[in-house]
Amino acid sequence: MTQRTEQEVLERIERIRRRPPRVTDERITLSHGSGGRATHTLIEALFLYAFRNPLLEPLEDQAVFSVGSARLAFTTDTYVVSPLFFPGGDIGDLAVNGTVNDLAVSGARPLYLSAGFVLEEGFPVADLRRIVASMAAAAERAGVQVVTGDTKVVQRGKADCCFVNTTGVGVLERPVRLSVSGARPGDAVLVSGPIGDHGITIMLARGELGIESDLRSDTAPLTELVGLLLDAAPSTRFIRDATRGGVATICNELAEASGVAVILDEEAIPVRPEVRGAAEILGIDPLYVACEGRFVAVVGGDEADAALAALRSHPEGAAAAVIGRIGDDPPGLVLVKTEFGGMRIVDMLVGDPLPRIC
Amino acid sequence: MRFVDEFRDREKAQALAASIATLCEPGRRYGLMEICGGHTHTIYKHGIEDYLPEGVQLVHGPGCPVCVIPMGRVDDAIWIAEQEGVTLTSFGDLLRVPGGRGSFLDAKARGADIRMVYSPLDSLRIARENPDRRVVFMAIGFETTTPSTAMTVLRAAAEGLENFSIFCNHVTIIPALQAILASPDIQIDGFIGPGHVSTVIGCEPYRFIAEERGRPFVVAGFEPLDILQSIQMLLLQLHEGRSEVENQYTRVVPWEGNQRALRAIDEVMEPRPTFEWRGLGWIPDSAMRVREKYARFDAERIFTLPANRVADPPACQCGGVLRGTIKPWECRVFGTACTPETPIGTCMVSSEGACAAYYNFGRFSRQRIRQATSA
Numbered sequence: 001m002t003q004r005t006e007q008e009v010l011e012r013i014e015r016i017r018r019r020p021p022r023v024t025d026e027r028i029t030l031s032h033g034s035g036g037r038a039t040h041t042l043i044e045a046l047f048l049y050a051f052r053n054p055l056l057e058p059l060e061d062q063a064v065f066s067v068g069s070a071r072l073a074f075t076t077d078t079y080v081v082s083p084l085f086f087p088g089g090d091i092g093d094l095a096v097n098g099t100v101n102d103l104a105v106s107g108a109r110p111l112y113l114s115a116g117f118v119l120e121e122g123f124p125v126a127d128l129r130r131i132v133a134s135m136a137a138a139a140e141r142a143g144v145q146v147v148t149g150d151t152k153v154v155q156r157g158k159a160d161c162c163f164v165n166t167t168g169v170g171v172l173e174r175p176v177r178l179s180v181s182g183a184r185p186g187d188a189v190l191v192s193g194p195i196g197d198h199g200i201t202i203m204l205a206r207g208e209l210g211i212e213s214d215l216r217s218d219t220a221p222l223t224e225l226v227g228l229l230l231d232a233a234p235s236t237r238f239i240r241d242a243t244r245g246g247v248a249t250i251c252n253e254l255a256e257a258s259g260v261a262v263i264l265d266e267e268a269i270p271v272r273p274e275v276r277g278a279a280e281i282l283g284i285d286p287l288y289v290a291c292e293g294r295f296v297a298v299v300g301g302d303e304a305d306a307a308l309a310a311l312r313s314h315p316e317g318a319a320a321a322v323i324g325r326i327g328d329d330p331p332g333l334v335l336v337k338t339e340f341g342g343m344r345i346v347d348m349l350v351g352d353p354l355p356r357i358c
Numbered sequence: 359m360r361f362v363d364e365f366r367d368r369e370k371a372q373a374l375a376a377s378i379a380t381l382c383e384p385g386r387r388y389g390l391m392e393i394c395g396g397h398t399h400t401i402y403k404h405g406i407e408d409y410l411p412e413g414v415q416l417v418h419g420p421g422c423p424v425c426v427i428p429m430g431r432v433d434d435a436i437w438i439a440e441q442e443g444v445t446l447t448s449f450g451d452l453l454r455v456p457g458g459r460g461s462f463l464d465a466k467a468r469g470a471d472i473r474m475v476y477s478p479l480d481s482l483r484i485a486r487e488n489p490d491r492r493v494v495f496m497a498i499g500f501e502t503t504t505p506s507t508a509m510t511v512l513r514a515a516a517e518g519l520e521n522f523s524i525f526c527n528h529v530t531i532i533p534a535l536q537a538i539l540a541s542p543d544i545q546i547d548g549f550i551g552p553g554h555v556s557t558v559i560g561c562e563p564y565r566f567i568a569e570e571r572g573r574p575f576v577v578a579g580f581e582p583l584d585i586l587q588s589i590q591m592l593l594l595q596l597h598e599g600r601s602e603v604e605n606q607y608t609r610v611v612p613w614e615g616n617q618r619a620l621r622a623i624d625e626v627m628e629p630r631p632t633f634e635w636r637g638l639g640w641i642p643d644s645a646m647r648v649r650e651k652y653a654r655f656d657a658e659r660i661f662t663l664p665a666n667r668v669a670d671p672p673a674c675q676c677g678g679v680l681r682g683t684i685k686p687w688e689c690r691v692f693g694t695a696c697t698p699e700t701p702i703g704t705c706m707v708s709s710e711g712a713c714a715a716y717y718n719f720g721r722f723s724r725q726r727i728r729q730a731t732s733a
């Protein structure tokens with residue numbers, strides 16, 4: 001075998017990286033649903049390949065288009081969570097808030113939702129009643145109406161209790177154009193509150209860890225906070241709610257789509273002590289843990305202070321923080337200055353963060 | 359957070375870094391191996407290398423239990439999981455490790471009942487709650503986790519549980535270190551010793567490394583200051599021309615280890631004549647199996663295993679990477695047959711393994727990254 005130089009090896013890796021993603025797995029695994037690299041591969045190689053069009057192509061969490069003189073935002077999301085009821089919420093308010101938030105982070109005012117239910121034979125009606133009541137309350141709080149819906153029942157064992165799909169429509173009343181590819185060097189990165197509450201709450205609520213805490217899911221509508229941010233910082237480039245894959249995944253998507261470096265300051269990232277403690281025990285990084293009522297925003301560097309003040313003026317944004325900035329090099333990379341004073345690269349995960357034994 | 363923040367203090371880190379810098383002779387390379395995967399994780403997570411001078415190079419050792427398990431054993435475990443009425447339980451980080459026929463996650467997708475547990479005792483609960491299932495715990499790890507597996511077997515025996523067994527893949531650290539040290543061209547000047555393994559086996563077993571092989575050995579804790587202090591202690595030994603076993607992790611590790619845990623292991627298990635390590639090949643006396651006395655809890659006796667063997671390609675040079683004699687990119691299969699998606703050797707399996715880290719981030723020099731974050 002011929003001797004290869006380091007440069008040749010690196011160039012070969014770069015060529016492989018530039019190849020369009022391919023799904024090589026024979027079957028769907030849980031990794032494909034984690035929001036990480038496996039999910040991205042599936043979306044790009046399968047769904048985007050089949051459905052390709054200019055509205056889908058940017059792979060935002062919602063599509064924004066004009067109908068007549070109105071600019072509309074349109075999104076859908078399906079909710080599967082175990083347990084269905086957890087401290088701070090249930091699958092019902094999650095299904096309303098999640099879709100409301102995917103609309104809100106485009107700058108839209110959410111208007112109408114659909115609700116589709118897949119119910120397992122034998123599911124208690126009392127539980128369904130509870131879920132629907134919590135959806136109604138969440139819709140009222142978020143100022144949206146559930147205007148159409150669908151119900152399917154499948155045989156016992158063919159679904160896990162109850163799955164909910166919601167689709168939402170909103171209207172853009174501001175002239176904003178937010179985009180994951182809009183970040184520029186010098187911009188500031190903000191988060192609207194402490195991260196990881198929802199994901200850790202769910203892990204603890206499954207009861208497998210024997211850890212008890214007062215932690216609650218952060219599920220909440222973000223419409224008001226987004227409004228305050230856009231009023232205070234018209235330069236806002238991008239907002240995305242940090243659900244599956246957490247803040248780290250959003251920052252990776254941002255770095256890749258905008259061709260910039262995202263440089264985070266670990267000390268500035270708000271994490272509740274309970275979340276930090278549980279994450280330490282499990283050996284997972286809060287940066288990858290899901291939130292259901294927090295967003296990451298990128299604003300022009302000169303408007304960072306105004307944006308932060310606006311967010312902190314709202315009870316949901318009281319712990320908002322500037323957590324980092326956008327740099328130009330190395331493009332596509334997320335770096336974290338650690339509390340300890342070092343630095344690390346935060347990559348996109350392949351699948352879900354898994355507890356470590358060592 | 360108490361018991362955490364005090365071991366992550368920046369000022370103390372800077373003081374240690376200054377001491378480390380004065381102990382390094384200009385122009386000399388110091389290859390220090392952190393044996394344990396947990397240490398690799400700490401080093402990576404906190405960016406400890408940013409506190410070290412250019413001359414100090416950390417070499418990631420063989421102490422990541424999910425990385426060293428050979429593909430054939432993963433395939434055997436999947437075969438067990440696919441038998442009628444079997445539930446296989448496993449620690450989380452093993453779920454994605456590929457064997458020759460995919461990972462546990464792939465097997466789960468094909469219909470196998472594979473469940474993640476946080477402790478072997480969780481498997482007993484599953485066995486109690488599902489008397490019609492045969493529950494098999496995929497037992498892996500070094501001496502850190504071996505006692506809890508042994509205790510679980512003892513508990514199952516005491517309860518008279520009939521539907522529980524373990525697939526024993528426990529390995530031992532000393533033979534692996536002997537294998538690495540056996541090479542004449544080894545480029546390791548000192549060892550950051552495995553803290554959690556040492557809580558069980560104590561510090562005595564490492565004496566041959568210091569006394570016969572002339573390499574300083576410091577048993578280290580898992581917080582960033584623990585690691586920095588251990589590096590400082592190693593460099594001080596090298597500077598003073600000493601090679602001793604020292605214990606930095608005194609708050610947890612007793613010099614003599616944990617005799618009760620060792621007795622539990624000895625009661626339930628015995629050494630295997632030989633065991634295969636991914637990337638390192640067959641190493642004598644390097645793993646444990648269940649004793650005859652507890653045969654009814656031994657999946658290897660309960661099932662007639664296919665004894666899958668997936669040979670590492672002969673071109674795999676993990677051994678050289680671990681000994682520090684070659685760089686990841688110099689390995690013959692690096693980036694071609696061996697990639698993070700299709701890892702061959704242990705160094706590519708874990709995202710923090712030397713080869714995986716180089717594959718993902720080798721194009722960014724540490725210098726370039728420091729510049730980006732210092733602005």
